[in-house]
Amino acid sequence: MIKENGNISIDTENIFPIIKKWLYSDKDIFIREVISNACDAISKFQRLVSLGEANNNGDDIYKVTVSVNKEKKTLKFIDNGIGMTEEEVKKYINQVAFSGATDFMEKYKDKMDEGKDIIGHFGLGFYSTFMVSTKVQIDTQSYKEGAESVRWECSGGTEYEIAPSEERKTRGTTITLFIDDESTEFLEEYKVREIIKKYCSFLPTEIYLEDENKPKEEPKYETKKNEDGTEYQELVEPEAPKPLNDTNPLWVKAPKDCTDEEYKDFYRKVFMDFNEPLFWIHLNVDYPFNLKGILYFPKLTHEFEATEGQVKLYNNQVFVADNIKEVIPEFLLLLKGTIDCPDLPLNVSRSFLQNDKEVSKISNHIVKKVADKLVDLFKNSREEFNKFWPDIQIFIKYGCLRDPKFYDKIKEIVIFKNLKGEFVTLKDYLEANKEKHENKVFYANDEKQQSQYIKMFKEYDLDAVILDCSLDDHFISFLEMHEAGVKFNRIDSDISDTLGSKTDENDETAKALNKEIEELFKTSLGDKIKNLSVEGLKNEETPALILVSEESRRMAQMSKMYAKSGMSFPGMFDEEKTLVINNNNAIIKKLLEVYKDDGKKDEVKFICEHILDLAKIANKELDASEMDEFIKRNNQLLSKVILL
Incomplete structure (x- = not known):
């Protein structure tokens, strides 16, 4: 071979500064x-x-070794x-x-097995090395x-040098990066270990990391004991290095070949979550596109955790990004999982999806598979489904709202817990x-606060559903x-229409x-x-209770929501309340008897206000000024009682 100098063939002037600044969103991607x-x-070979x-x-x-040398400021692959x-x-x-991968695949496309695509068909990946290097060799x-x-050597310009190599005498490639300041x-x-773990944890070839500045461990003698207690020296070899990646991640296996314990172990390893998942969906599609993955429904300690899902997107086992909404619909991002789809149309930086109708098809298929799993669980394991519902309801309801x-x-499997549990x-x-009430669905959203109403419903042999999810107001x-x-x-x-508590129109005495x-x-x-309303x-x-019009309550809630965004309508959408007085109490x-005594009007007023406050407390908490008045009145009431 004759030493040769030349210029890299490019179509865009000054492409390397562009690569350094714009090609990748994160510098560490060059390692990936x-x-x-x-x-x-290696796959080609x-x-x-x-x-x-x-x-x-x-x-x-076959293996890939990454070698760090801090003293020489080099990073080798x-x-x-x-x-x-x-x-x-x-x-x-x-x-x-x-x-090169595209060229290779074109030549051997008729001989490729399904699911054995070559990883590197993105073209510009190698040039990401110039983001961090003064020279690449x-x-x-x-x-x-x-x-x-x-x-081959290049220092980040368009000039390169090709010459015989004295370093590489066996099959393969060594890329040396001379890291800039x-x-x-x-x-x-x-740091390098952390990046490899992030992006390359599931690549199909074993990846090893070594530090050239660390002295290599040598075999050494250790003192051992025989059964009779006598000592002897045994030569112990240093522990063999271990690969940083799992070359056969669980999602590449057929679902029938995976055990429940393997699914749980994979979940713990990938997401560092030691709470067992509720259940999972194993995606394994070969047509009309290649898609594999596992989606887990996590056990939630509280609803706020629902915002902390993590769905990792891979392309041929290469990590691309977390939570890509173009592929994984937003509501599925409440889950945790891995999705590997070689057919995704990524851009040159392998980080962002290009607009493509295939992306929509893949996304729709994932939604269908999730829905199918939920329906199957409902039909064939109803007890399990009921048990999971408190954890999965926020995901399902959010999914319905979004899609x-x-x-x-x-929709046929959305369930509600009733008053009987x-x-x-x-x-x-x-x-x-x-x-009893055609097409009306009564609900309680605070079992403790609304216990008086729940008790009343049970007395009338009526049922209601419990809505305790933060999304329920929107969902209903x-x-x-x-x-x-x-x-x-x-x-x-x-109350009146449902409980039939209205007074008989023909009963003149009762009406009076x-x-x-x-x-x-x-x-x-x-x-x-x-x-005001009087019922039996x-x-x-119970002397009295408060009813709140459903329509006015929703309008008031909407008004509060607008107020937070700067739009205010004071007094326009207040809750419409009715005080229902129980004539059986x-x-x-x-x-009523005391009221007829003109000398006790103040006492009657005092008791009526107290009954109103008790009814309000049973419905919801009093505001600050109302609570002050209530406490003051209670103290007065105690004084009256003690002085009798």
């Missing part, structure tokens, strides 16, 4: 690119060996793959964006008989209660839009009594409550 190319070179077009001379141990001839170096290195030896070893972090062994097509697939579908609930509005005629009402929003009670409270309370409740212990009956 070079290691991926090394694995690619293995393919040629399997086709009988190359001989490995009995050397079937060494493989025993296919190597390159001088002509191939000129073709694949000197012509920017001409992908390649020493390579082709697998071809009689091929000379080659050295701004990138010395990549000379730290721990109506997802709702169409799983049973899980029922919307259809089950409506069917069971159609004679969504259901009302998609399920014709269905209307959700909170358990404190209606109710009118007196209503006048008593209107006179005593004034404008403290706008709406089964529970005689002994206190109310006695109060």
Whole structure:
């Protein structure tokens, strides 16, 4: 070989500054690119060996070694793959964006097994090395008989030098980076290890890391004891280095070949989460695109954890990024998992998806598989599904809100816990209660706060569902839009129509009594409550309770939401409350008698205000000023009692 100098063939002037600044979003990606190319070179050689077009001379141990030398400021990537001839170096290195992998695959496309694609078909990966280097050196030896070893050097301009290599005399390639002063972090062994773990944990070739500045461990003698207690010296070899990656990740296996324990171990290893996942979905698709992966439904300690999902996207076992919304719909990002899809149309930096209709197809397929798994679990393992519901409901409801097509697939399996603690579908609930309140769904969103209303419903043999998910306010509005005629009402929003507690219109005595009670409270309370109603409740212990109109409550809630964003409508959307007075209660009956005594109007007013506050507390907490008045009145009440 004759030493040669030349210029790299490029179509864009000053491309290296552009590469350094714009090609990659993170500088550390160069390690991923070079290691991926090394694995690619090994995959090519293995393919040629399997086709009988190359001989490995009995050397079937393939590996990539990354070598750090802080003193010399070099970072080396060494493989025993296919190597390159001088002509191939000129073709694949000197012509920017001409992908060797693409050329190779074109030649052998009819002989490639399914699922055995070559990793490095992105063209510009090698040039990412110039982001951190003052000079890049390649020493390579082709697998071809009689091929000379080659050295290629470039210092970041368009000029290069090719000469014979004295360093590489065996098949494969060594890439040496001379790290610049701004990138010395990549000379730290721990840093390089961290990056390899991040991007290359599942590449198909074993990856080793060594620090050239650390002294190599030598065999040494250790003192051992025989069974009789006598000592002897035994030569102990140093522990063999271990690869940093798992070359056969669980998702590449067929689901039938994976055990539950393997799924759990993989989850713990990848996500460092030692809580067992609830269940998982193993994706394994070969047509119309290649897609493999595992999605886990994590066990949530609290709802806020639902925002901390992590779905890792891979391309031929090369890590690309976390939580790519173009491939994984936003609501699926509440899960944890790995998705490997070689068919993704990535850009040259392998970091971002190009717009492509295939991406949409892949995304839709993933949603379908998730929906199918949930439906299957509901139909065939209902007890398990019910047990998982508290953890998975936020994911399912969020999915319905974000993707109506997802709702169409799983709407029959959305369940609710009722007052009996049973899980029922919307259809089950409506069917069971159609004679009592057709198409109305009563719900409680705070079992403790609304315990009085729940007790009342049970007394009337009525049912309600428990809505304790943070998304439920939005979800019930969504259901009302998609399920014709269905209307959700909170358990404190209606009594008369549901409980049939209205006074008989023909009972003139009762009507007169109710009118007196209503006048008593209107006179005593004034404008403290706008709406009054007198009912006869089964529970005689309760003097009064508050009802809140469902429509006004939702409008008030919406008004508060707008207020947070700077839009305010003070007083326009206040909750419409009704004080329902129980004419069966002994206190109310006695109060009516006292009211007729003109000398006790103040005492009556005092008791009416106290009854109103008790009703408010049963419905929700009093505001600060109301609470002050309530405490003051309680103290007065205690004084009156103690002085009797």
